[in-house]
Amino acid sequence: MLNVADRVTSRGAVPVGRIKDLAVNCQKSRMKRSFGARTAAYPLPVFLIGTYDARNRPDAMAAAWGGICSSDPPSIAVSIRPTRQTYKNILEKKAFTVSIPSVDQMAEADFFGVASGADTDKFEKTGLTPVKAEFVDAPFVGECPVVIECRLIRMVELGAHTQFVGEILDVKIDESVLDADGKPVLAKIRPFGFDALMSEYYGTGPVVGKAFSAGRKFKD
Amino acid sequence: MLNVADRVTSRGAVPVGRIKDLAVNCQKSRMKRSFGARTAAYPLPVFLIGTYDARNRPDAMAAAWGGICSSDPPSIAVSIRPTRQTYKNILEKKAFTVSIPSVDQMAEADFFGVASGADTDKFEKTGLTPVKAEFVDAPFVGECPVVIECRLIRMVELGAHTQFVGEILDVKIDESVLDADGKPVLAKIRPFGFDALMSEYYGTGPVVGKAFSAGRKFKD
Numbered sequence: 001m002l003n004v005a006d007r008v009t010s011r012g013a014v015p016v017g018r019i020k021d022l023a024v025n026c027q028k029s030r031m032k033r034s035f036g037a038r039t040a041a042y043p044l045p046v047f048l049i050g051t052y053d054a055r056n057r058p059d060a061m062a063a064a065w066g067g068i069c070s071s072d073p074p075s076i077a078v079s080i081r082p083t084r085q086t087y088k089n090i091l092e093k094k095a096f097t098v099s100i101p102s103v104d105q106m107a108e109a110d111f112f113g114v115a116s117g118a119d120t121d122k123f124e125k126t127g128l129t130p131v132k133a134e135f136v137d138a139p140f141v142g143e144c145p146v147v148i149e150c151r152l153i154r155m156v157e158l159g160a161h162t163q164f165v166g167e168i169l170d171v172k173i174d175e176s177v178l179d180a181d182g183k184p185v186l187a188k189i190r191p192f193g194f195d196a197l198m199s200e201y202y203g204t205g206p207v208v209g210k211a212f213s214a215g216r217k218f219k220d
Numbered sequence: 221m222l223n224v225a226d227r228v229t230s231r232g233a234v235p236v237g238r239i240k241d242l243a244v245n246c247q248k249s250r251m252k253r254s255f256g257a258r259t260a261a262y263p264l265p266v267f268l269i270g271t272y273d274a275r276n277r278p279d280a281m282a283a284a285w286g287g288i289c290s291s292d293p294p295s296i297a298v299s300i301r302p303t304r305q306t307y308k309n310i311l312e313k314k315a316f317t318v319s320i321p322s323v324d325q326m327a328e329a330d331f332f333g334v335a336s337g338a339d340t341d342k343f344e345k346t347g348l349t350p351v352k353a354e355f356v357d358a359p360f361v362g363e364c365p366v367v368i369e370c371r372l373i374r375m376v377e378l379g380a381h382t383q384f385v386g387e388i389l390d391v392k393i394d395e396s397v398l399d400a401d402g403k404p405v406l407a408k409i410r411p412f413g414f415d416a417l418m419s420e421y422y423g424t425g426p427v428v429g430k431a432f433s434a435g436r437k438f439k440d
Contacts, residue, residue, distance in 0.1 A: 039294045040368070067261065069378055100262045186262070191263055201430075202406055209420065
């Protein structure tokens with residue numbers, strides 16, 4: 001629990017009129033419980049990282065540590081332990097894909113996270129289909145509604161994990177999840193997230209607001 | 221659109237029995253539309269990055285490019301353009317927080333993404349409360365249900381964005397979103413995601429499966 005005495009803001013001198021604010025701060029902070037140094041955030045993704053090994057056998061693993069990391073070049077980062085087959089494969093091919101599973105592939109995606117490509121043909125076990133990517137030497141998961149083709153451009157050692165930064169060369173989306181104007185519909189993609197503290201997967205809900213617009217009311 | 225001729229897998233020689241699989245591959249791939257080199261993935265977060273400037277004035281910005289990047293040390297990465305006030309502030313203090321807004325703070329979070337801390341006191345404009353973090357010299361957003369305190373441990377230049385890697389020193393969660401056993405309940409946290417292709421925010425849905433368990437059925 002937090003010490004109430006620490007809960008003042010750091011705006012410098014405190015005008016009398018802000019005493020009420022500080023009291024509110026104290027109250028708010030006392031309502032938070034410390035969980036320690038944990039890897040938790042919301043939402044966290046479930047990415048399926050597709051690779052070929054040196055003999056061109058397809059593999060994929062589930063990874064929740066990752067996300068978009070730059071707009072130019074458009075890039076995505078995924079963190080992988082050196083013990084994983086995927087680690088070796090990316091080094092071999094300098095390429096990977098990120099397939100975004102829908103809830104229809106939830107159990108398969110989970111299996112891709114617990115089994116090892118070193119001794120298991122995960123595609124064969126699950127029945128999912130490895131499809132050779134168009135621009136890079138890596139397979140994506142054919143059944144996944146959204147797939148991202150990446151060329152390795154950077155490796156960053158971050159302790160237990162190595163972060164692989166991939167330049168996004170293409171994003172491919174199933175025709176079946178597009179609307180009449182060709183725009184991807186989230187409710188049809190049905191991606192899911194990973195709750196690291198509860199070890200659960202959860203679906204996506206409805207649209208709640210328009211980005212770069214919902215906050216305009218605070219401008220004046 | 222993809223060229224059907226490219227759609228064979230790379231498992232090497234193709235046994236006759238796999239011709240059907242390849243036909244399925246072709247069909248699946250033809251159903252995907254290319255969107256080009258875009259920064260899209262699902263889900264993407266809406267992180268509020270809290271910092272103090274050199275005069276200890278609190279600021280926060282919304283960032284969707286980021287995620288957990290290592291388990292040990294527990295770390296989170298957020299990508300920020302050098303033009304942002306947050307960039308300067310992190311360099312100054314070597315610290316930042318990541319506050320996870322609930323849908324209750326959706327409009328405020330959006331404003332934190334479009335306004336600049338260089339000329340706007342975003343906390344004052346929105347009425348949200350900057351609370352000094354316990355372990356680092358940065359403020360978090362008091363109203364957010366989950367907050368993460370980070371010490372800067374690495375900067376990685378990735379083109380338009382610089383990735384700041386923060387070691388997670390603590391995760392704090394509102395008592396009001398915990399269950400009777402003290403576990404965080406996603407349906408009470410109510411975080412939301414960012415749909416980069418549609419420029420929309422969307423809520424989270426119900427739990428759809430147990431991680432490290434749902435895929436066991438494929439083991440044998």
